[in-house]
Amino acid sequence: MEILISLIKILVVMLVLLTCVAYLVLVERRVSAFIQNRIGPNRVGYKGLLQPVADVLKLFIKEDIVPKLANKPLHRLAPIIAIVVSLSTIAVVPFGDKINLFGYEIKLQIASVNIGILYVLALTGLGVYGIAIAGWASNNKYSLLGGLRSCAQIISYELSMGISIIGVILVTSTLQLDKIVEFQHGWRWLILLQPIGFITFFVAIFAETNRLPFDLPEAEPELVGGYHTEYTGLKFGLFFLAEYANMITGSAIVVTLYLGGWQFPYLQSSGLPEFWTSIIQVGTFAAKVGAVLLFMVIIRWTVPRFRYDQLMDLGWKFMLPLSIANVIVTAFIIYLFE
Amino acid sequence: MSIDTIVFFILAATSIISAILVITRRSPIISVVYLVFNFIILAIIYLTLHAQFIAVIQVIVYAGAIMVLFLFVVMLLNLGKEEMLTEKITYKKRIAIGLAVVMSVQIIIGITTSFGEHPNQLSPLATQIGTVEHIGKVLFTQYLLPFEIASILLLAAIIGAVVLAKKRIG
Amino acid sequence: MLTDFGRVLLFFIIAGIFVTLGLVTAWIVRPKRPYPDKLTTYECGEDPVGSPWVKYNIRFYVVALIFLIFEVEILFLFPWALVYQDLGLFAFIEMVIFLVILFVGYAYVWVRGDLDWDRPEPDIPFITSLNKNNPDGTFR
Numbered sequence: 001m002e003i004l005i006s007l008i009k010i011l012v013v014m015l016v017l018l019t020c021v022a023y024l025v026l027v028e029r030r031v032s033a034f035i036q037n038r039i040g041p042n043r044v045g046y047k048g049l050l051q052p053v054a055d056v057l058k059l060f061i062k063e064d065i066v067p068k069l070a071n072k073p074l075h076r077l078a079p080i081i082a083i084v085v086s087l088s089t090i091a092v093v094p095f096g097d098k099i100n101l102f103g104y105e106i107k108l109q110i111a112s113v114n115i116g117i118l119y120v121l122a123l124t125g126l127g128v129y130g131i132a133i134a135g136w137a138s139n140n141k142y143s144l145l146g147g148l149r150s151c152a153q154i155i156s157y158e159l160s161m162g163i164s165i166i167g168v169i170l171v172t173s174t175l176q177l178d179k180i181v182e183f184q185h186g187w188r189w190l191i192l193l194q195p196i197g198f199i200t201f202f203v204a205i206f207a208e209t210n211r212l213p214f215d216l217p218e219a220e221p222e223l224v225g226g227y228h229t230e231y232t233g234l235k236f237g238l239f240f241l242a243e244y245a246n247m248i249t250g251s252a253i254v255v256t257l258y259l260g261g262w263q264f265p266y267l268q269s270s271g272l273p274e275f276w277t278s279i280i281q282v283g284t285f286a287a288k289v290g291a292v293l294l295f296m297v298i299i300r301w302t303v304p305r306f307r308y309d310q311l312m313d314l315g316w317k318f319m320l321p322l323s324i325a326n327v328i329v330t331a332f333i334i335y336l337f338e
Numbered sequence: 339m340s341i342d343t344i345v346f347f348i349l350a351a352t353s354i355i356s357a358i359l360v361i362t363r364r365s366p367i368i369s370v371v372y373l374v375f376n377f378i379i380l381a382i383i384y385l386t387l388h389a390q391f392i393a394v395i396q397v398i399v400y401a402g403a404i405m406v407l408f409l410f411v412v413m414l415l416n417l418g419k420e421e422m423l424t425e426k427i428t429y430k431k432r433i434a435i436g437l438a439v440v441m442s443v444q445i446i447i448g449i450t451t452s453f454g455e456h457p458n459q460l461s462p463l464a465t466q467i468g469t470v471e472h473i474g475k476v477l478f479t480q481y482l483l484p485f486e487i488a489s490i491l492l493l494a495a496i497i498g499a500v501v502l503a504k505k506r507i508g
Numbered sequence: 509m510l511t512d513f514g515r516v517l518l519f520f521i522i523a524g525i526f527v528t529l530g531l532v533t534a535w536i537v538r539p540k541r542p543y544p545d546k547l548t549t550y551e552c553g554e555d556p557v558g559s560p561w562v563k564y565n566i567r568f569y570v571v572a573l574i575f576l577i578f579e580v581e582i583l584f585l586f587p588w589a590l591v592y593q594d595l596g597l598f599a600f601i602e603m604v605i606f607l608v609i610l611f612v613g614y615a616y617v618w619v620r621g622d623l624d625w626d627r628p629e630p631d632i633p634f635i636t637s638l639n640k641n642n643p644d645g646t647f648r
Contacts, residue, residue, distance in 0.1 A: 006515050006518060007518070007522075010515075010518060010519050010522050011522065014519075014522065014526060015521065025562045039504075059534075060533065060534045060537055060538065061528075061534075061537055061538050061539075063498075063538055063539050063541065064534070064535075064536060064539065064540075065536060065547065066547070067541070067547055067548065067550075068544075068547040068548065068549075069549055070549075071367075071368075073368075074367070074368070077371075080528075081529050082522070082529075083523070083527050084520065084523045084524055084527060087519075087523045088516070088519055088520055088523055088602045090517070091516050091519040092516070094589055104487075108483075110515055110516075110519060111512040111513070111515035111516045111519070112512055113390075113512045113513055113516060114390060114469065114470075114512070115390045115393075115394050115470060117393075117528060118394040118398070118470070118586065119394070119516070121394075121398060122394055122398050122401075122402065124481065125397065125398055125401070125402030125403070126378075126397070126401060126402065126404060126588060129371075129374060129409075132409055132413075133367075133371065136367055136413060137367075138549075139559070140550060140551070140556075141551065141556075142548050142550075144413070147413070148410075148413055148568070151406050151409060151410055151570070151572075152568050153412075154406065155403075155406065155568075155572050155575035156571070156575075157526065158402075158575070158579070159575065159578050159582065160577070162582040162585075163582060163585070166582070166585045166586065169586065169589035169590055170589045170592055170593075173590060173591075173592070173593045174590070175470060175586075175590060186344040195572070203495070220487075224550070224552070229550055230549070232532060233534060233538060234531060234534035234538075235531075238527065238531075239529075307626030308625065309624075312571070312623070312625055313623075313625075314625075316571075316618075316623045317618070317623060319621060320578075320614075324518055324607065327585070327589075328604065328607065331600050331603065332600065334592065334593065335596060335597055335600050338592070338596060344539060345532060360611050382517075385513050390643055391586075391587065394583075396606070398579065399576075399579060399580060399583065401511065402579070403576045403579045404576060406572060407569070407572045407576060410568055410569055410572050411569065413602060436616065445535075470587050470590050471587070471590055471591060472584060473585075473587045474587030474588060474590050474591035475594070477584075477587055477588075478588060478591060478595055478598075478599055478602060478611060479566065479595070479600055482602060485602070485606070486602065486605060486609075487645070488611040489581075489605075489606045489610055490609060491608060492577055492581055492609075492610055492613070493612060493613040495525070495577050496574060496577050496610075496614075496616070496617060497613060497616055498612035499570070499573040499574065499577065500570060500573070500616075500617055500620060500622045503570045508592060
């Protein structure tokens with residue numbers, strides 16, 4: 001029974017995530033159109049709401065072109081790595097407290113591993129392989145440069161990402177994401193306790209999702225798509241999906257660590273029935289993730305791209321010292337208040 | 339056989355096969371991919387032994403950071419024709435093979451003789467030792483000096499790396 | 509009985525199955541009409557020149573080395589942060605010592621300029637005056 005519940009949870013989460021990804025693409029296109037004073041896709045279905053369905057169908061029936069000189073097994077493997085890694089981060093994110101359904105108490109989190117946040121960090125480190133392997137296997141100059149850049153990018157921001165997380169652990173004394181959320185009940189959101197850590201982490205998340213202003217591995221104007229230049233059809237679609245799934249998981253992590261996760265202030269004391277409390281909590285989580293995503297989309301269409309040396313300066317000379325200083329100051333303040 | 343043993347044998351077989359593939363593939367990049375795979379399987383083996391922190395280190399440092407370094411080297415050097423990498427069996431290699439045989443015999447003898455009555459049972463204490471909390475408590479009280487010395491080692495590594503890796507021009 | 513790590517593994521497996529199913533479906537429904545021109549490497553419409561697998565610059569490598577060492581340092585910080593509230597001032601001092609020692613290395617690397625992107629000095633062209641020695645005013 002327990003395995004069945006886990007299985008259902010995993011399937012539901014995955015379907016919801018994939019649907020969200022599809023609609024996030026639509027939101028992105030509409031917002032970009034709004035910013036650039038265009039109309040954007042609005043023909044398929046009511047106000048373009050069926051556009052994602054059309055997009056996915058199109059990707060399925062497109063021919064798959066693999067260059068003759070490419071390394072075929074790796075060319076095939078790369079998108080699979082990218083998508084599986086980017087989806088799997090969501091497995092440790094709590095999207096609610098617990099809910100009573102049909103007499104079973106279900107925890108609204110797939111797995112509460114006791115290394116929680118370290119699991120997320122490990123997966124972000126692995127995410128680079130999909131891109132790097134795609135870049136190398138395509139046997140294309142642009143792709144290789146894209147893959148190289150994504151390796152170079154990860155070594156510039158992952159440090160400050162890890163150190164920002166240490167600030168969170170210092171305050172909460174736990175690695176488990178559900179306990180981190182429980183810590184942030186009421187208004188004790190970690191963004192208020194860790195403002196510097198929030199900023200460095202959020203910037204690192206932007207770099208991790210390979211989005212403007214840090215989309216060096218793709219850089220359409222310079223590298224014509226970078227690592228996915230030689231990908232067509234569904235394999236290209238998988239990379240596309242992986243990028244947007246990364247956005248969603250990334251903002252879910254930001255919400256969990258800094259914006260209180262599913263916590264809705266004063267909800268527990270309001271005396272609502274338990275079932276509705278759970279629903280509101282899940283809704284709160286979704287709304288917060290949506291807000292962060294919208295922010296990311298708007299940033300993409302308003303900020304120009306960093307050059308690699310600028311990214312390196314930002315990562316090594318600004319965010320790294322800043323986040324280390326944040327850790328030391330946090331530790332000192334915690335000592336003073338004990 | 340318990341389910342733990344079955345899982346262990348599957349993981350062990352996979353890791354050995356991938357390790358063999360690492361050294362037999364011609365293309366360096368494919369070797370790198372198999373090595374990453376091997377590291378991840380090793381991390382899962384650590385997890386089954388309740389050594390979560392080691393497992394995470396295995397993924398973050400080895401599969402993450404060191405392999406990115408390898409990937410860089412392979413991509414940066416691009417030795418071109420992979421056939422050029424074939425080596426001949428020299429006397430050094432013969433010595434190495436001999437040493438490897440001696441080593442593996444030693445390990446096999448060690449494993450078969452040193453275990454007590456329950457060779458494949460985890461002691462109940464072992465499930466506590468590998469957690470991050472426990473490592474933190476021990477590392478920052480009992481093993482404080484080694485920890486501080488590790489920082490000096492890392493310092494030496496930084497300076498050594500940049501001095502050796504890059505001679506400034508001009 | 510599934511442990512939490514077992515659930516994560518289950519998630520990985522299901523994600524893999526999902527992706528494979530998608531790829532197989534696409535493989536069944538999509539057309540396959542390759543011809544040599546279609547299968548050439550894309551290079552903005554030109555015929556590709558040479559192999560992309562050439563030697564690249566070493567400058568990323570040094571940064572990657574420094575990254576690796578700092579990554580190890582961060583992993584020491586995780587168990588420290590987790591038990592910090594139990595150990596108090598003692599833990600604070602020992603971590604400050606640890607960080608100061610590493611800061612020496614960081615400062616060394618920074619001062620030495622290994623964190624800078626070393627680009628070649630640009631050879632800025634300028635026109636020497638139009639005189640008898642240089643009648644056509646060529647770029648020097």
